[in-house]
Amino acid sequence: MIRRPMDKRTFLSHFHTVREGLLLTLAIVCVIAIGTFGYAALEGWSLFDSLYMTVITLSTVGFSETHVLSEPGRWFTIFLIFVGVGVVMVVLTSAANKILERELRWIWRGGHMRDKIQSTSEHTIFCGFGRLAQVAINDLHEARQDIVVIDQNEESIRDAEERGILGVIGDATQDSILIEAGIQRASRLVSLLPKDADNLYVILAARELNPNLFTITRAEYAAGEKRLKQAGANRIVSPYRVGGQKIADGLLRPHVMDFLELAASGTQGDLFIEEIFVPHASPLCGKTLQETDLRAQTDIIIAAIISPEGETHFNPTGSSKIIGGSTLIALGKKSDFHGIEMLILPESTS
Structure with a gap:
């Protein structure tokens, strides 16, 4: 399981728990050692x-x-009973308190988590918390996106909540669990369950519970990919096919691969690819690219324009017109995008 580095607060909490456990264990070992060597010295017994x-x-x-x-041996036994049994009882009581405290905190957090999910909207639901999901969730979480994870494994949900991500324990193929995750208020759903049949059921249920939901799912087999498309999945990811294509591209076109990965991640700040939605009330609507003068004002390059119908126009010319509801695929430095909203959004919202 991929884990993000824990924050300072979580680290200190784990450190104190481990330290307390070690001290209690050391106390028992010391009492046993004192008793063993005490009887050996006083009575002359074997170890x-x-x-x-x-x-x-x-x-x-x-x-x-x-x-x-x-x-003297009896006096030592009296001493060992009072001191040793006392230490053992303290250790057992402390361990029981830790277990009880953890469970009570988990129960309280469960109720608190349900309340937070109820007040969350326009979020992304992830069905499954495997390795593929965790990579995607990490990036979305860093982008401050609201996320709710559904998984049957309690430890997976605990791990998600330690990262500040909302979670629901349960079977994502059950409508009641999807509703508990707020599917009717969500904007996106990502189903990354191991079996194509389970992903198919989740997509069908999601379409019924929220027809406007944008859905992404994984497919292990070509037949499953076809069925998922028919069920209404907006995007289908085949991990093996995508991985194989990346390997082939890395061998055939390594520099192109490096360029695209650098632009898509934007980790180095020198290059960044972003999609910019143009609302119908935008001051850019009806203007050509040359009239907007985006290149001169922001120093970004418009690599493509996607129409509201989904048609992609690559390398648009200066005479290409921008219409409301379209999406601009822009390329430039990350700093070049800071003022783009001022130009794209209507004046009342910018």
Whole structure:
């Protein structure tokens, strides 16, 4: 499982828990060692007999003495019972409190999480929290997108919530679980379950519960990809096909691959590809690219224009007209995009 580096607060919490556990364990070991060497010194017993006597004394099981105790040995046993049993009880009580505290916190967080999900809208639902989902979720979370994860594994949901991501424990193929995740208020759903049949059911249920939902799913086989498309999935990802294509492209066109990955990730800040939606009330509507003068004002390059119908026009000329509802595919430095909203959005919202 891919894990993000934990923050300072989480690290300190884990550190204190581990330290407390080590100290309690060390206390028990010390008591057993004191008892073992104490009996060996006072009674002259072997280390095994001394250890056995120490363990049955601390466990209070009531077995008979290993050998007849001398008076100093009996006084030592009294001391061991008061001190040793006290330490053992403290350790057991502390362990029980930790378990109870964790479960109570989990129950409280479950109710708190449901309340937060109920107040969340326009979020993205992820069905499944495997490796593929975690990579996508990490990027979306860094972009401050609201996310709700559905997974049957309780530990996976705990891990998601430690990252600040909302989670629901359950089977994503159940309508009630999708509703609990707020599917009727969500804007996107990503189904990354291992089986194509499960993903197909999730897409069908999602279409019924929220017809306007944008859906992405994975497909293991070509037949499953066809069925998922028929079910209404907007995007279908085949991990093996995509991975194979990337390997082939890396061998045949390595520089092109480096360029596209650099532009898509924008991690180095020198190059960035972004899509810019043009609302119908935008001041750019009805103007040509030359009239908008975007290149001079922002230093970005418009690589393509996607019409509201989904048609893509690559390398548009200066006479290409921008219409409302279209999407601009822009290329430039990340800093060049900072002022683009001022030019794209209507004056009342910019």
